[in-house]
Amino acid sequence: MADQLTAYLIEMAKDEEALARYLKNPRAEARKAGVPEEQISILTEGDPRKIFEYVNQSMNQAQQRGFEIILVIFKAPSPQRSAVKRSGRKTSSARRPRGSNTAARRRR
Amino acid sequence: VSTLAKRGHPRGSLTIVGTGIGLVGQATLEAVASIERSDRVLYLVTNPVTEAWLRDLNPAAISLADCYSPGKPRLTSYDEMVERILGEVRTGRKVCVALYGHPGVFVDPSHRAITRAREEGFPARMLPGVSAEDCLFADLGMDPAMDGCQSFEATDFLERHRRFDASSSLVLWQITAIRQDSVGEPAALKRKGVLALRTALARTYPASHEVIVYEASQLPICEPTILRVPLRRLGRVKLPPMATLYVPPLRRVRDRTRAGSHNCGRR
Numbered sequence: 500m501a502d503q504l505t506a507y508l509i510e511m512a513k514d515e516e517a518l519a520r521y522l523k524n525p526r527a528e529a530r531k532a533g534v535p536e537e538q539i540s541i542l543t544e545g546d547p548r549k550i551f552e553y554v555n556q557s558m559n560q561a562q563q564r565g566f567e568i569i570l571v572i573f574k575a576p577s578p579q580r581s582a583v584k585r586s587g588r589k590t591s592s593a594r595r596p597r598g599s600n601t602a603a604r605r606r607r
Numbered sequence: 608v609s610t611l612a613k614r615g616h617p618r619g620s621l622t623i624v625g626t627g628i629g630l631v632g633q634a635t636l637e638a639v640a641s642i643e644r645s646d647r648v649l650y651l652v653t654n655p656v657t658e659a660w661l662r663d664l665n666p667a668a669i670s671l672a673d674c675y676s677p678g679k680p681r682l683t684s685y686d687e688m689v690e691r692i693l694g695e696v697r698t699g700r701k702v703c704v705a706l707y708g709h710p711g712v713f714v715d716p717s718h719r720a721i722t723r724a725r726e727e728g729f730p731a732r733m734l735p736g737v738s739a740e741d742c743l744f745a746d747l748g749m750d751p752a753m754d755g756c757q758s759f760e761a762t763d764f765l766e767r768h769r770r771f772d773a774s775s776s777l778v779l780w781q782i783t784a785i786r787q788d789s790v791g792e793p794a795a796l797k798r799k800g801v802l803a804l805r806t807a808l809a810r811t812y813p814a815s816h817e818v819i820v821y822e823a824s825q826l827p828i829c830e831p832t833i834l835r836v837p838l839r840r841l842g843r844v845k846l847p848p849m850a851t852l853y854v855p856p857l858r859r860v861r862d863r864t865r866a867g868s869h870n871c872g873r874r
Contacts, residue, residue: 505655505656505659505660508630508656508826508827508828509630509631509656509659509660511827511828512629512630512631512632512826512827513631513632518827518828521828522828542828545828545829547654547824547825547826547829550656550826551654551655551656554654554655554656554659555655558655558659
C-alpha cells in the first residue's frame with residue numbers, strides 16, 4: 500500500500516463505521532489511524548484533487564502518471580447510413596431539423 | 608492461436624470488470640474475485656488510491672494509462688489498449704481488465720477487446736459495474752421510471768442532432784470533452800463545446816430552465832458535485848472534469864402529457 504493516507508481512505512471506503520467516526524471527528528480519528536500530520540491536513544481539507552495529487556506524488560516516481568478519463572469518441576456518421584432506412588428510403592425524421600421534436604413543437 | 612490451444616498450451620481468457628466510480632466500495636464481489644484470481648490485471652482508473660488498491664489486490668496489475676499522451680488521438684490510444692489486452696490473452700494468461708465505472712458504459716476499447724477475443728476463440732466476458740449514471744440516480748434522487756430517461760454522449764448529441772423528448776429527463780455525458788479527440792486539448796475548446804451545447808438546448812428549453820451539473824464523488828469523505836444552474840448560465844460555471852449534465856423534464860410539457868394520457872384512459 501502506498502502510504503497511511505491511502506490505506507486510511509480505503510479503510511473508510513470499506514468500513515461505514517470508520518467513515519462515520521472520521522466525519523464526526525476527522526483529525527482525532529485520522530491520528531488514531533496512524534495518518535501523519537502532514538497528510539491529515541490534506542485529508543481534512545476534503546479536496547479530492549489535492550488528495551489524489553498528494554497520493555500520486557508520494558508514490559514511487561516510476562509509478563507516477565496522470566489519470567486520464569476514458570471516453571467514447573464520436574465517429575462522424577456516414578450520411579447514407581444515417582439517413583436511409585433498411586428499406587433504402589429516406590425517413591422523414593432524418594430530414595427533420597433539430598429541435599423539431601414533439602415537445603418543442605408544442606411549446607411553439 | 609487456436610492451434611496453440613489445441614496443442615495443449617494454456618488457453619487465455621478475458622474478463623473485463625468495473626471498479627465503480629466511488630472508491631473501492633462500488634467494485635462488486637465478482638469483480639474483486641476476478642482481479643484477485645487473474646494472472647494479469649490491466650487497468651485504467653481515474654485516481655491513484657484505486658490504483659494502489661488494485662496493485663494490492665493483485666501485484667501483477669499494470670496500468671494502461673501510458674497508452675495516452677498529449678496530442679495523441681484517443682482512438683489511437685484505444686487501439687493500443689485493445690492490442691495490449693489481446694497480446695496478454697494470446698500468451699495464454701487469464702487476463703482481467705479493470706476499468707473505472709461500468710466497463711461497458713461509454714467505453715470503447717472494452718467492447719472491442721471482447722469482440723476481438725471471441726473472434727480469436729478466447730472466452731471473454733464483461734461483468735457489470737456501477738456507472739456515473741447509477742450514481743446520478745442515487746445522488747439526485749431521480750428515478751428513470753417516473754418520466755423516462757434519455758442518455759446521450761454530448762458530442763454525439765450535438766453532431767447527430769439527436770431528437771429527444773423534453774417531457775422526459777435528459778442526461779448528457781462527457782460535457783467537458785465535447786469535440787475533443789485527443790488528450791490535453793486547450794480549456795478554450797472545452798468552453799466552446801459547452802456553449803454549443805447550451806445553444807442547442809436553448810432551442811427546446813427556456814433560458815431559465817434549471818439544469819444540473821453533476822459529478823459523482825470518488826472519495827467516501829466527499830460529497831458529490833451538484834450544481835443547479837439556469838440553462839443560461841451553463842458555460843459560465845466551472846465544470847468538474849468528469850461532469851455529466853442532467854436536464855430535468857420540462858414540467859409544462861410533462862404535465863400536459865400526463866393529463867393527455869389520463870384523458871385517454873377515461874375514454
